[in-house]
Amino acid sequence: MGLEVSGPRAQDAFDKKSPKRFPVFKRKGRHDSMRYPDPEQIRIDLCRYDGDGRLVLPTIFLPRIGWVKFRKSCIIGGEIRNVTVSRAGGHWYAALQVEKEIADPVHPATTTVGGDRGVAHLLTLSDGTMFLPVASYREHQKTLAREQRRLAHKVKFSVNWKKQKAKITRLHQKIAEARKTVLHQISTTISQNHAVVVLEDLKVRNTTASARGTVEQPGRNVRQKAGLNKAILDQGWGLLRRFLEYKLSWRGGMLLLVPPEYTSQGCAVCGAVDARNRVTQATFHCQHCGHRDHADVNAAKNILARGWQSTAGHAGVACSAA
Numbered sequence: 001m002g003l004e005v006s007g008p009r010a011q012d013a014f015d016k017k018s019p020k021r022f023p024v025f026k027r028k029g030r031h032d033s034m035r036y037p038d039p040e041q042i043r044i045d046l047c048r049y050d051g052d053g054r055l056v057l058p059t060i061f062l063p064r065i066g067w068v069k070f071r072k073s074c075i076i077g078g079e080i081r082n083v084t085v086s087r088a089g090g091h092w093y094a095a096l097q098v099e100k101e102i103a104d105p106v107h108p109a110t111t112t113v114g115g116d117r118g119v120a121h122l123l124t125l126s127d128g129t130m131f132l133p134v135a136s137y138r139e140h141q142k143t144l145a146r147e148q149r150r151l152a153h154k155v156k157f158s159v160n161w162k163k164q165k166a167k168i169t170r171l172h173q174k175i176a177e178a179r180k181t182v183l184h185q186i187s188t189t190i191s192q193n194h195a196v197v198v199l200e201d202l203k204v205r206n207t208t209a210s211a212r213g214t215v216e217q218p219g220r221n222v223r224q225k226a227g228l229n230k231a232i233l234d235q236g237w238g239l240l241r242r243f244l245e246y247k248l249s250w251r252g253g254m255l256l257l258v259p260p261e262y263t264s265q266g267c268a269v270c271g272a273v274d275a276r277n278r279v280t281q282a283t284f285h286c287q288h289c290g291h292r293d294h295a296d297v298n299a300a301k302n303i304l305a306r307g308w309q310s311t312a313g314h315a316g317v318a319c320s321a322a
């Protein structure tokens, strides 16, 4: 749950020159955030009218900062547990963690679907549905390269350098937001249509721990564009998996992860595994039974079959225990 905080008072409190000098960050400039763990000290005023009876922006009371105006980005449903205030791309955000009791939902759909991750298509489902990759980064890449060249020509840590740096951060943020929007659309569609989704348990590199930095804050020595592109692909995939996981569980469905080995080389009909089965990037042709399919759809069907196997395995364990 995110809220955008605006107004000079929040920034003052984070400014080193401010007499309050609170809170203090470990390192200024990156990943600045501060958590307020005590819900007793936090107040939110959603409906406030000024002297002329006009509705003003909602305000939040934060200890040692006071009342701060904010733009509400979503409905606050539940009891507030804590607030985390952070800064990203020149904006301040307050993330509220809330607690509420909800009944266990029952998913309206009864279908199970397998999904294969790809490069040509971000995700291909075993029912033949294909989702195109998120192109937001490529679209913005030229602009980004241009702005980064401009940064290189400025005197480091000068006012203009800082301005340019902020511009680049905003651009990265814009790209990330665009990508998130698409991934939300995809995950919503899939989680509405299917009760169980099976995906490969791929090791997604932890981009935040990488020397390349994250997508929003790339490392300073990014020499290879390929590496960053890979990171973006990974992050897109990781996000999609996370979105699917919680959206499915909201609706009463579930996400299953299965081992990824040989899903693209195995035949979904006869089960024969052969590297020659993959004729081209897009075509699958089984050398044993002659089955033909789109390579990604065939892989998605294998993933779905593994999902069935894994649930059958669990059922077996339960039976033998009983």
Ligand SMILES: [Zn+2]
Pocket (backbone or CB within 6 Å): 267, 268, 269, 270, 271, 272, 286, 287, 288, 289, 290, 291
């Ligand atoms: Zn076959």
